[in-house]
Amino acid sequence: MKLGIDRGSLVAWDPDGEEWVVVGEPWNHDLPAFLADGEEAVRKAERTFTNPERVSGRAPSGLPFTPASLRAFALWESHMINGAKGMVAAFGSPGVRRLVRGFEAVTGRVPPPLRPRANYYREPQFYMGNHRSVLPDEAEVAWPSFAQVLDFELELGVVIAREARDCTPAEGLAAIGGFVVMNDWTARDLQWDDTRRGTFGGVVKAKTFAGAMSAVVVTADEVLPRWRELTGRVLVNGEVWAQSSTASPLHDLGAAVAYAARGESVGPGEVLSSGTLPGCCGLEMRRFPRPGDEVRLELELGAGKPVTVTNTLGARPRRATQARHTEVARRK
Incomplete structure (x- = not known):
């Protein structure tokens, strides 16, 4: 529903x-x-x-609820690897780019620094996002003063409906009440700098300035049985930039909830974001939106029309920090 x-x-x-x-x-x-x-x-x-006295409403708008917290996972390995390659291609020095290409040409493998670390394969990893910066559908994204390159990420949002703590994966699935479409807006140039030099890696200021959530929520009974078969796409100014699906995640959603609830409680209104569907961010395409662009994300969560979240990028502040290497990060 x-x-x-x-x-x-x-x-x-x-x-x-x-x-x-x-x-x-x-x-x-x-x-x-x-x-x-x-x-x-x-x-x-x-x-x-079927009640003859039912009251008609209008299409939903705004946030469907205020998220109590936001945990951002990364369930697709290909996004992690291709995103790392995109970082090097967009922001790396010519020498670093040559080194990566040479390693792949000689070995046929991805350079180890561009692959996720060991814990990623053992358990579903996440970071805490900023639930207070989640924007509603149709909102403008204020361009942060510290960034030159912004990017979208199409993600499946899991809405927790029942409290869980130290649960099994099956119990974790039972705690899920619904699903939304999420856009994990990211400042890529700052993420590149923080990934190499930051104390806590590249998911701090680069991720906390804005996210977005669809106005429509779809109940778990419609989505959970087929959550690995959902299709989605990204449109920028009406042009299709990317299409993908939720097929072949590294970890199941029940395992993600169980990991989040290990030694702590998760409860109603908390949101777990799946991580980017493979190929559904500008970084993987080496193509980034610009100020004024309208970015629309779609997921086929239920019958009928897809569930969407649309945002327009605001103007870049005149005093926005000029990050290193941004000249190679312009949209192709």
Whole structure:
């Protein structure tokens, strides 16, 4: 079931009546509370569709709920490797780029520094994102003063609906209530600098200035059985830049929840972001959006139209820091 918030009311999409219907009164119009009731809530909302006194709503807008926290995973190895190659191609010195090409030509392998480290293969790794900077659909992304090169990342957002702690992967799956589309906006030039020189790596300021979430949430019963078969794409100013799918993740979503809940609690309203679908960021294409560009991310989460999140990039501040090597990072 597709859900969202319309002027403070929880609405659900009625595919037969082809309209949004207000369904949220039993849950005080709180979307995470609806998700916590699982399939029972879905059945109750479906009964509202056939009620002659039902109230029609409008398409959801704004954030469907305020995220309680944000954990960003990286479930696709190919994105990690190709993203690292993209970093070198966009920002590395000519000597570093020649070294990488030479190693691959001679050995037929990816240079070890461009592969994820050992823990990545043992357990689903994540970093804590900034849940307070998550923007709604249609919002403008303010270009941060410290960056010259911004990038999008198409990700599947997992909404936790029930508390979990020290759980099994199966129990982790049971804690999932719904799914959203996420855009993990990233300042690539700062990420390059912090990856090489930063104390905590490249996921600090480069990642915390902005993210974005779709206005529509799709319940877990529709997505979990086929979460490895979802298709998505990225459009910039209406032009398709990338298409991909959620096939072949390194770790399952249940394992991701279980790892997040190891020795600590995760609860309703917390979001786990899957990591970038392979090929669905500018870094992998060596192609970056510019100020004023409209970036639309789509995922086929449920029946009918895809769930989307769209943002427009604001103007680059005049005092934006001129990072090293940005002349090779311009969009091709």
